[in-house]
Amino acid sequence: MTDKTIIRFDNVTKAYSGSTPVLNKVSFDIERGKFYTLLGPSGCGKTTILRLIAGFMEPTSGEIYFNGKKINEVPANERQVNTVFQDYALFPHLNVFENVAFGLRIKKIKKEEINRRVLEALKFVNLIDFENREIVELSGGQKQRVAIARAIVNDPEVILLDEPLSALDLKLRTEMQYELRELQQRLGKTFIFVTHDQEEALAMSDEIFVMNTGVIQQSGTPMDIYDEPINRFVADFIGESNIVSGTMISDYRVQFGGKEFACTDKGLHANEKVDIVIRPEDLEITTIDRGKMTVKVDTQLFRGVHFELSTFDADGNEWLVHSTKKAAVGEEIGLDFDEEAIHVMRLNETEEEFDKRLESYGEQQNEN
Numbered sequence: 472m473t474d475k476t477i478i479r480f481d482n483v484t485k486a487y488s489g490s491t492p493v494l495n496k497v498s499f500d501i502e503r504g505k506f507y508t509l510l511g512p513s514g515c516g517k518t519t520i521l522r523l524i525a526g527f528m529e530p531t532s533g534e535i536y537f538n539g540k541k542i543n544e545v546p547a548n549e550r551q552v553n554t555v556f557q558d559y560a561l562f563p564h565l566n567v568f569e570n571v572a573f574g575l576r577i578k579k580i581k582k583e584e585i586n587r588r589v590l591e592a593l594k595f596v597n598l599i600d601f602e603n604r605e606i607v608e609l610s611g612g613q614k615q616r617v618a619i620a621r622a623i624v625n626d627p628e629v630i631l632l633d634e635p636l637s638a639l640d641l642k643l644r645t646e647m648q649y650e651l652r653e654l655q656q657r658l659g660k661t662f663i664f665v666t667h668d669q670e671e672a673l674a675m676s677d678e679i680f681v682m683n684t685g686v687i688q689q690s691g692t693p694m695d696i697y698d699e700p701i702n703r704f705v706a707d708f709i710g711e712s713n714i715v716s717g718t719m720i721s722d723y724r725v726q727f728g729g730k731e732f733a734c735t736d737k738g739l740h741a742n743e744k745v746d747i748v749i750r751p752e753d754l755e756i757t758t759i760d761r762g763k764m765t766v767k768v769d770t771q772l773f774r775g776v777h778f779e780l781s782t783f784d785a786d787g788n789e790w791l792v793h794s795t796k797k798a799a800v801g802e803e804i805g806l807d808f809d810e811e812a813i814h815v816m817r818l819n820e821t822e823e824e825f826d827k828r829l830e831s832y833g834e835q836q837n838e839n
């Protein structure tokens with residue numbers, strides 16, 4: 472734990488009413504002032520983590536710390552945390568001002584201070600002049616902003632956002648992604664954002680926790696996770712990937728698709744079974760004699776910035792290719808790629824082991 476740590480989960484398990492745990496020994500640190508995203512498929516436990524942070528329930532085992540103090544049993548209204556819910560949870564019978572003022576009125580704060588704080592919060596979310604509007608008179612994006620104003624008016628240290636953009640159409644959703652990120656930076660508060668949309672997570676976050684079935688599979692910056700996925704699940708969930716099985720031959724040599732290739736990985740056992748990832752944009756179309764691999768083009772789509780090809784090697788492995796060059800359907804082509812494009816993933820490696828292994832590659836580079 473460092474001075475910057477605001478929330479710590481230490482081996483937190485949560486089981487609802489005696490059933491199998493929906494969170495299984497989850498540990499992580501959240502630093503002050505950063506934008507975090509919990510990313511994962513439906514039912515993996517993202518909302519459960521938010522509820523535990525908010526204090527809507529207690530963990531079955533493990534400890535939760537806030538600013539270094541254990542808060543497992545601290546009630547929700549005594550935590551420095553506010554939540555923005557998926558459906559906004561606004562009061563339809565109150566206008567915009569009263570929706571934002573609601574929590575402050577309950578706390579019996581003076582009228583002048585309520586006025587000042589509500590108007591300040593509305594200004595923050597660009598809703599000045601909207602204070603007398605009824606909720607039904609607002610667009611989806613405006614309702615969203617009222618919900619955010621209602622969270623920030625309490626001046627919490629942490630704001631939790633549970634899929635807050637999922638009800639918006641694609642265009643507004645993209646606009647709100649910029650807006651939320653910018654708002655977080657202006658406020659300088661810690662945001663913990665839940666989504667199952669990987670593009671949203673990559674675009675908005677300082678740090679992403681990729682979750683599956685109650686555990687965090689990998690945490691890191693968007694680029695770290697995209698460039699160095701820890702396993703098949705993460706590689707498949709974040710961006711598009713070509714994933715095949717392979718065998719390590721020796722340090723810096725790996726075999727897949729019936730051929731041997733140079734790679735940048737070391738420290739694995741000879742003959743160790745591994746998974747291989749190559750991103751579609753790292754594959755270049757070339758002639759068969761220049762290619763490291765020969766594949767047959769099955770389909771080709773024009774995607775505006777690139778062509779998207781589905782190709783197959785002789786072993787029947789599919790290789791997706793994103794390229795500015797085009798090929799002909801049915802044609803045999805060569806695929807070229809750098810050795811850095813090959814990501815070797817150990818089977819069942821823990822995040823700690825994985826990080827250590829990658830660090831050792833860095834040390835090697837520094838020595839050279």
Ligand SMILES: Nc1ncnc2c1ncn2[C@@H]1O[C@H](COP(=O)(O)OP(=O)(O)OP(=O)(O)O)[C@@H](O)[C@H]1O
Pocket residue numbers: 487493511512513514515516517518519520667
């Ligand atoms: N109150 C509850 N009682 C029993 N089981 C629950 C309860 N709330 C959630 N669950 C179960 O716990 C698991 C995790 O739920 P959670 O809401 O945390 O997932 P999620 O990742 O947020 O999913 P989604 O993206 O669909 O919201 C799910 O299998 C869900 O059915």
